[in-house]
Amino acid sequence: MKDLALNLVLMAVLLALAAAGLAFGETALTHAQFAQAFSDPASGPGEVLWGIRAPRTAAALVVGAALGLAGAVMQGLLRNPLADPGVLGVSAGAGLGAALAITFGFGVSAGAVEAAALAAALAVGAALAAFAARFREPETLILFGVAVSAFGGALTSLVFNLSPSPVTLQEVFNWLLGSVANRDWSDIGRELAPMAAGAALCAYAARGLVMLSLGEETAALSGLPMGRLRAAAVAGAALLTGAAVAMSGIVGFVGLAAPHLVRAGAGADPGRVLLPSALSGAALLMLADLAARLIPTDLELKLGVVTALFGAPLFGLIAWRAARSWRG
Amino acid sequence: MTAALSITEASVRRGGRLVLQDASLDVHPGEIVGVVGANGAGKTTLLRAGLGLARLEQGHATLAGRDVRDLSDAERAARVAYLPQERRVGWNLPAWRVASLGCLNAAPREARERARAALARVGLLDLEARGVLDMSGGERARALLARVLVAQAPLLVADEPTAGLDPDAQLLALELFREEAERGAGVLVTLHDLSLAARACDRIVVLAHGRVAAEGSPGQSLHVDVLAAAFGLDGAIAETPFGPVVAARRRRLH
Numbered sequence: 001m002k003d004l005a006l007n008l009v010l011m012a013v014l015l016a017l018a019a020a021g022l023a024f025g026e027t028a029l030t031h032a033q034f035a036q037a038f039s040d041p042a043s044g045p046g047e048v049l050w051g052i053r054a055p056r057t058a059a060a061l062v063v064g065a066a067l068g069l070a071g072a073v074m075q076g077l078l079r080n081p082l083a084d085p086g087v088l089g090v091s092a093g094a095g096l097g098a099a100l101a102i103t104f105g106f107g108v109s110a111g112a113v114e115a116a117a118l119a120a121a122l123a124v125g126a127a128l129a130a131f132a133a134r135f136r137e138p139e140t141l142i143l144f145g146v147a148v149s150a151f152g153g154a155l156t157s158l159v160f161n162l163s164p165s166p167v168t169l170q171e172v173f174n175w176l177l178g179s180v181a182n183r184d185w186s187d188i189g190r191e192l193a194p195m196a197a198g199a200a201l202c203a204y205a206a207r208g209l210v211m212l213s214l215g216e217e218t219a220a221l222s223g224l225p226m227g228r229l230r231a232a233a234v235a236g237a238a239l240l241t242g243a244a245v246a247m248s249g250i251v252g253f254v255g256l257a258a259p260h261l262v263r264a265g266a267g268a269d270p271g272r273v274l275l276p277s278a279l280s281g282a283a284l285l286m287l288a289d290l291a292a293r294l295i296p297t298d299l300e301l302k303l304g305v306v307t308a309l310f311g312a313p314l315f316g317l318i319a320w321r322a323a324r325s326w327r328g
Numbered sequence: 329m330t331a332a333l334s335i336t337e338a339s340v341r342r343g344g345r346l347v348l349q350d351a352s353l354d355v356h357p358g359e360i361v362g363v364v365g366a367n368g369a370g371k372t373t374l375l376r377a378g379l380g381l382a383r384l385e386q387g388h389a390t391l392a393g394r395d396v397r398d399l400s401d402a403e404r405a406a407r408v409a410y411l412p413q414e415r416r417v418g419w420n421l422p423a424w425r426v427a428s429l430g431c432l433n434a435a436p437r438e439a440r441e442r443a444r445a446a447l448a449r450v451g452l453l454d455l456e457a458r459g460v461l462d463m464s465g466g467e468r469a470r471a472l473l474a475r476v477l478v479a480q481a482p483l484l485v486a487d488e489p490t491a492g493l494d495p496d497a498q499l500l501a502l503e504l505f506r507e508e509a510e511r512g513a514g515v516l517v518t519l520h521d522l523s524l525a526a527r528a529c530d531r532i533v534v535l536a537h538g539r540v541a542a543e544g545s546p547g548q549s550l551h552v553d554v555l556a557a558a559f560g561l562d563g564a565i566a567e568t569p570f571g572p573v574v575a576a577r578r579r580r581l582h
Contacts, residue, residue, distance in 0.1 A: 079418035211429060213418035214472070217381055222432060223405025268419040268459065 003272060006265040010279035014061065017286040021057030022049055025293055026300075051184070059180040059188050060289040060303075061282045063248045064258075066195050066240040068281015069274055071255025073202045076209035076270030077233045078138040082319065084256035085241040088141070088234070089148030091252075093124035094245035096152045099159045099172045107171060111190055114246040118194060121242020124148055125235055133231040136216040141234075178249035178304025180289055191243040198243065199278075201236030205229045206271035213270060251304045253311020254284050260318055330393040331356050332483040332514030333408070338377045338387035340370075348373045349538045350387070355483065355514040360505055362529035363518045364549075366559055369535040371518040372413060372487055378516070379410055379485060392482060409479035411486040415469055420459035423452055423471040430478030439478075446474035449504060451497070465492045473501060477508070484508055486517045490524060502528035522574035526550055526565055534558045550574055 025048065029037070033045035041050050070085035078087070085091060097120025098113050106112035131144050156176075163169045208229030211219040219226050244251070258281035259273050266276045285303070288310065292301045333355040340348040348370045355361045363371045376382035378389045380396035389396045391407040399407070409430065417426065427443035428434075434442065447453045450470040460468045469492055476484055484505065490498040502524060505515045509530075519525040525532055526546040534542040534549050536558040542549040547565060555561045555576060563576025 207432075210421070210425075211432075213421060214426070214429065214475075215412060215414050215416060215418075217376075217412050217414070218410065220381065220401075221379060221405060221408065221410045222429070223402045224432065225401050268421050269425065270419055 003266060003276070006262065006276055007279060010262070010276060010283065013283050014279060014286070017283055017290070018057055018061070020290060021060070021286055022053050024290060025053050052182075055183050055185050055188060056180050056289065057286060058185075059183040059247055060286045062188060062192070062195060063180060063244045063251065064254055064282035064285025065278040066198065066244040066281070067251065067255040067285070068258030069199060069202055069278040070237040070240040070244070071257075071281065072259040072270070072273050072277035073205065073209070073233050073237045074255070075259050076273070077132075077205075077212065077230065077237075078142060079213060080138065080142070081260065082256070082315075083142075084253070085237060085244075086149065086250075086252060086255070088124075088128050088145030088237070089150075089152055090121050090124050090128070090238045090241040091245050091250050092149045092152030092156070094118065094121035094242050095176050095250050096120055096156045096159070098175055098246075098249075099156050102172045102175060103159050103163055103168055111187075113175065114187070114190060117246040118191070118242045121238060121245060122194075124152070125238020125242060128238060129231040129235040132234040133227045136220065136226075136230075138216075174302070175249050176304075177302035178251040178307075179292075179302050180248045180285075181292075181300065181303075183247065187247060191247045194239045194243040198236045198239030201232045201239065202274060205233035205236060206274055208233070209270040213268075249302075249304060251285065251288075251307050253307045253315060254281050254288075257311060257314050257318075258284055329356060331390070332392060333378050333485070333516060334390045335374065335378045336387050336389070338374070338389060339385045340373050340377055340382045341385050342373070346385075347538050348377060348382075351377070351535070351538070351540050352387075353378070353516075353533055353540070353543075355516045357482065357512050357514050358509050359530040360509050360515040360517065360528060362525040362532040363516065363535060364520070364522060364525050364532060365535035365541075369558075370538040371535055373538075374533075374535065375410075375485055375487055375516065375518065379408060380404065405481075407481065408483040408485055409476040409481035411473060411476045411484070411489055413487040413491070415465070415472060415492075417460050417468065417472075420461040422457050422459055423447060423463070423467075423474070424456040426460055426471045427474035427478050430475040431480075442478050443474065446477040447471070449477060449507075450474045451500065466494060466497060469493060470497065473504070477504065481513065483514045483516070486515070488518055488520065490519060490521065498524060522550055522555075522565075522576075523572065526572040526574055546572060 029045055036043050037045040037049040040046055067085055074083040094117040098117040101113045101116035132141055208224050208226055211222045211224055259277040261280045262276035266273050288306045289303055292303050292306045295301055331354045335353045337350045337352055339346055351374055365371050373382055424443045427446050428439040431439050431442055447456050450473050452470045460471050489501050509515050532546050532549040533540055534554055541558040542554040550565045552564050555563045560579045561576040562579045565572055565574050
């Protein structure tokens with residue numbers, strides 16, 4: 001009952017943010033223009049509302065939901081409140097894929113960079129899932145992920161290093177900073193299938209997460225197919241993260257913070273945190289995107305910059321509170 | 329009668345060293361078997377070998393007559409409930425939720441009722457809604473014990489279930505194991521307290537350096553010679569009006 005109430009509240013918040021996402025933007029619209037946009041979608045104001053703001057808002061919603069869900073699954077799987085979708089190197093892999101695609105000139109064909117990012121994320125995800133099915137201890141998975149992440153980062157730096165043209169460099173850099181601006185409906189549609197598959201895998205893995213909180217050996221003897229559930233959790237998180245990075249570039253801290261925002265209301269059960277985390281992740285990213293649009297700067301702030309600016313202090317706060325509870 | 333657990337000439341190697349060597353052990357329905365031994369003697373490894381959690385270099389282990397390696401996850405879970413020594417819990421789940429994880433296949437309402445009944449048995453019903461991370465170590469140990477009681481499995485395997493419990497709770501835990509044995513379950517338990525082992529177990533297996541050093545009734549396995557050979561202790565088992573006691577003193581400096 002409590003779960004239902006929490007989810008309903010979060011959905012109401014999402015509706016309000018979606019309305020705000022349509023209402024606010026670089027160009028201020030008058031009441032008459034809003035009326036015109038609704039009556040005639042093909043008009044100028046209609047184009048602003050339905051062609052620019054609506055897909056941008058929808059992109060923030062699905063990317064945020066994907067990152068929030070992936071973060072909650074990673075925290076449950078690794079039994080670690082500081083885990084996030086990036087911890088296993090999937091984001092770094094996706095970033096590398098995109099950097100390579102842009103550098104080799106595939107940026108001109110629609111969807112190629114996104115496809116490269118997703119493919120690289122899936123390659124990393126497949127390696128991680130195989131690793132997770134074989135090794136039980138979360139520490140080993142974290143170490144492996146840190147290695148993958150560092151290697152992906154190193155290769156991306158190498159791409160920067162060897163890049164012949166500063167224009168390409170700029171393009172890669174801009175992409176990596178993360179944004180949902182200028183997304184159209186086809187950009188969103190492309191990533192929906194991998195995201196849905198990722199969400200389904202996470203939902204399947206949910207029942208294993210609560211058993212894992214009692215330790216690997218207890219879970220291994222619980223009767224649940226833990227090897228399969230662990231692999232599903234990793235693969236699901238990788239699909240969600242890869243598709244999210246493909247759609248928006250690298251956006252940090254949403255996956256880390258979203259589960260913490262709802263844990264007080266949803267309870268400690270890591271399986272029950274999943275849906276509320278997806279909703280709160282969506283809300284966080286829509287909020288960040290509104291901030292990126294509305295903070296008056298000469299060049300629009302990148303979404304990844306905004307989430308990091310607000311997310312890093314939050315990360316510090318979470319770490320501080322966690323340290324206090326460990327000490328107590 | 330088929331043994332609930334049977335380990336035959338099992339050897340386990342870890343880090344290049346044989347930590348368990350040719351160890352055999354049977355646990356029959358209705359009996360409590362204790363495993364005692366010094367630190368590093370191989371007690372936990374023996375338990376893990378029987379549960380299929382440790383890879384056997386030699387020998388085999390069967391649960392209710394079937395090789396543990398041939399059992400599916402679900403079949404193994406139906407044959408045994410395991411209480412590991414590790415008591416870390418990842419999230420602050422309420423005690424009733426932890427206990428209810430002993431019956432994953434039950435409907436939520438039934439699981440909650442069975443969890444409450446088990447919490448009542450371990451004396452924790454008044455704390456059923458409290459998060460296990462907000463509990464003392466002993467209270468958390470009771471919540472985790474409640475989980476294996478909920479399972480109603482034909483075999484209970486518990487690694488150091490009395491560690492960190494107050495004297496009353498230690499005796500309570502062993503009483504509960506006796507109740508489980510009386511309903512027909514086999515119970516295998518490692519203990520460090522030899523007096524508790526003498527009091528609670530039908531049979532005791534003494535491990536030393538990965539090998540079975542003695543096996544038999546408490547009187548036989550905690551004999552003066554065994555205490556000297558396996559523990560390096562001068563001591564003896566004595567009957568008192570409150571149950572048997574093993575009194576000992578150190579024999580040599582380590």
